[in-house]
Amino acid sequence: MDRVLNxxxxxxxxxxxxxxxxxxxxxxxxxxxxxxxxxxxxxxxAVYGLNIITGYCGQLNLAHGGFFAIGAYAVGLLTVDYGxxxxxxxxxxxxxxxxxxxxxxxxxxxxxxxxxxxxxxCVGFIIYLLIEKWEELTHGTLGVISIAxxxxxxxxxxxxxxxxxxxxxxxxxxxxxxxxxxxRSLVGRTFLAIRISDDLAQSLGIxxxxxxxxxxxxxxxxxxxxxxxxxxVVRFIGPDLAEITHTFDVITYLLVGGIGxxxxxxxxxxxxxxxxxxxxxxxxxxxIVFGPLLVVxxxxxPRGIVGTFLTWRGRRLASKAPAKQSASRVENKNSEExxxxx
Amino acid sequence: MxxxxxxxxxxxxxxxxxxxxxxxxxxxxxxxxxxxIIGPNGAGKTTFFNLVAGAMPPSDGTxxxxxxxVTGMSPxxxxxxxxxxxxxxxxxxxxxxxxxxxxxxxxxxxxxxxWDVIINSKRLRDEEKKCRARAAExxxxxxxxxxANRFIxxxxxxxxxxxxxxxxxxxxxxxVLLDEPAGGINPEETENLASLIRKMVRHGISVCLIEHKMDxxxxxxxxxMVLDHGEKIAEGTPxxxxxxxxxxxxxxxxDEDVEx
Numbered sequence: 001m002d003r004v005l006n007x008x009x010x011x012x013x014x015x016x017x018x019x020x021x022x023x024x025x026x027x028x029x030x031x032x033x034x035x036x037x038x039x040x041x042x043x044x045x046a047v048y049g050l051n052i053i054t055g056y057c058g059q060l061n062l063a064h065g066g067f068f069a070i071g072a073y074a075v076g077l078l079t080v081d082y083g084x085x086x087x088x089x090x091x092x093x094x095x096x097x098x099x100x101x102x103x104x105x106x107x108x109x110x111x112x113x114x115x116x117x118x119x120x121x122c123v124g125f126i127i128y129l130l131i132e133k134w135e136e137l138t139h140g141t142l143g144v145i146s147i148a149x150x151x152x153x154x155x156x157x158x159x160x161x162x163x164x165x166x167x168x169x170x171x172x173x174x175x176x177x178x179x180x181x182x183x184r185s186l187v188g189r190t191f192l193a194i195r196i197s198d199d200l201a202q203s204l205g206i207x208x209x210x211x212x213x214x215x216x217x218x219x220x221x222x223x224x225x226x227x228x229x230x231x232x233v234v235r236f237i238g239p240d241l242a243e244i245t246h247t248f249d250v251i252t253y254l255l256v257g258g259i260g261x262x263x264x265x266x267x268x269x270x271x272x273x274x275x276x277x278x279x280x281x282x283x284x285x286x287x288i289v290f291g292p293l294l295v296v297x298x299x300x301x302p303r304g305i306v307g308t309f310l311t312w313r314g315r316r317l318a319s320k321a322p323a324k325q326s327a328s329r330v331e332n333k334n335s336e337e338x339x340x341x342x
Numbered sequence: 343m344x345x346x347x348x349x350x351x352x353x354x355x356x357x358x359x360x361x362x363x364x365x366x367x368x369x370x371x372x373x374x375x376x377x378x379i380i381g382p383n384g385a386g387k388t389t390f391f392n393l394v395a396g397a398m399p400p401s402d403g404t405x406x407x408x409x410x411x412v413t414g415m416s417p418x419x420x421x422x423x424x425x426x427x428x429x430x431x432x433x434x435x436x437x438x439x440x441x442x443x444x445x446x447x448x449x450x451x452x453x454x455x456x457w458d459v460i461i462n463s464k465r466l467r468d469e470e471k472k473c474r475a476r477a478a479e480x481x482x483x484x485x486x487x488x489x490a491n492r493f494i495x496x497x498x499x500x501x502x503x504x505x506x507x508x509x510x511x512x513x514x515x516x517x518v519l520l521d522e523p524a525g526g527i528n529p530e531e532t533e534n535l536a537s538l539i540r541k542m543v544r545h546g547i548s549v550c551l552i553e554h555k556m557d558x559x560x561x562x563x564x565x566x567m568v569l570d571h572g573e574k575i576a577e578g579t580p581x582x583x584x585x586x587x588x589x590x591x592x593x594x595x596x597d598e599d600v601e602x
Contacts, residue, residue, distance in 0.1 A: 185466060186449055200433045206450065
């Protein structure tokens with residue numbers, strides 16, 4: 001039992017996951033499955049972004065889908081209307097996400113808790129309205145058609161599903177790698193202190209505003225880049241991308257997988273994506289299944305699948321630790337692994 | 343050199359609308375001492391702490407810490423200057439280990455930014471080592487090294503209080519403000535916490551605490567300030583306070599907390 005648990009939390013598990021990601025196109029039964037997986041990875045990157053501000057830093061940001069749409073529109077409009085190539089537009093999408101995140105952040109983060117959530121809900125809706133109504137800039141309800149795909153530099157063709165899948169996988173791994181580094185670092189611990197309580201964090205000498213804005217900008221940059229990737233694969237986007245439902249989808253992925261954990265966003269996104277695929281014939285009615293499940297999950301597993309697993313394993317390890325008290329090196333090692341970040 | 347008080351409070355006032363939660367309080371606390379603030383519920387004790395720690399700006403009056411005017415400074419700056427605090431309800435990250443909770447305590451003495459994290463700079467690695475070492479040190483100080491890898495979920499209320507002390511200690515403070523450190527724990531544990539507080543003072547940290555447990559206060563404090571309805575009604579040694587008729591009337595004589 002313990003060996004299984006330890007394996008699931010070990011670095012080897014990450015290599016297994018990576019290998020699974022690389023081998024997936026070989027075992028997938030259709031190109032459609034690979035396409036679905038690539039889309040899931042893109043959403044997972046967005047979920048990782050939300051996890052920074054909401055999971056680690058504890059500020060419920062309801063404008064996340066809006067920033068995702070901004071990233072997608074940045075690529076769409078820059079490539080279609082201004083003739084940019086994909087990659088410069090992709091970088092611009094990240095920069096725009098960061099700059100707008102900063103501007104929204106320095107205002108909205110002055111508010112706390114529910115007020116912040118409601119404010120960002122409004123920001124998300126304003127983004128939606130701007131995209132839908134500002135026709136001169138965004139083409140309004142017509143959307144943006146024939147967006148440039150990522151250039152393959154003559155090596156690969158990213159309009160093909162499989163190369164694009166690997167491209168997205170690359171960015172996903174990069175995204176997770178950066179978060180894993182941040183979450184284990186003093187910067188991540190600073191976010192976590194803010195999540196426990198603003199007052200506590202301040203009493204520990206932490207500058208609230210600076211750190212919250214940093215977390216917010218990181219999250220909107222992730223959202224912008226994820227949106228940019230989406231624009232590069234679907235090649236057609238409309239204002240519905242900025243609808244609040246996408247924000248709630250992302251929050252659902254995060255809650256199911258494990259808020260504030262490293263692997264939670266991936267687990268939640270993949271799980272729900274594939275369950276959704278499986279029950280696609282139910283269409284809207286699938287919410288009858290998802291709704292109650294989510295309620296049960298939030299009540300009994302507030303830290304999601306990964307968080308519950310980590311807590312359970314960590315406590316299990318800790319309860320056994322006194323038995324081998326001399327092994328202080330083992331203990332130190334455990335503390336690094338069993339920490340909050342898994 | 344003339345003795346400079348650690349903390350010099352002059353005419354401190356905090357009004358919420360028409361209510362003066364703290365009203366014209368002047369007091370000095372000396373370094374290396376245990377200072378206690380007592381008073382009935384709603385006397386303004388926690389508000390007084392919040393003002394000293396910078397959690398809210400005073401309506402009037404000044405606060406000088408080590409000769410420096412810190413009135414109206416943000417709480418994180420005040421923390422960096424050397425005032426740490428604990429809260430009435432211990433706030434810790436439950437689903438994490440004791441040691442993990444403490445590492446961030448020394449964050450304010452470090453410089454690493456996001457860029458250091460991305461490139462994994464030497465500064466970051468050194469500072470993380472330093473924070474980890476400091477966490478282990480303060481955990482040892484409060485006598486909980488054996489619980490380093492336990493989850494907060496799995497430790498007792500008294501142990502949590504100690505972890506909160508340790509977290510405050512990790513900031514390298516000159517002065518620690520303890521808000522009801524013995525709230526919700528039994529008499530024996532209270533005695534243990536009292537000795538921990540004495541130990542902090544022996545190690546050069548000055549303490550200021552709010553407490554309802556009279557036995558603890560009377561044996562622990564060097565100096566007591568009594569607040570009632572936001573006003574300072576008495577100040578002195580435990581002996582003086584015990585015999586002060588004003589205090590007896592306003593507080594000891596009329597409040598059931600005495601027995602607590």
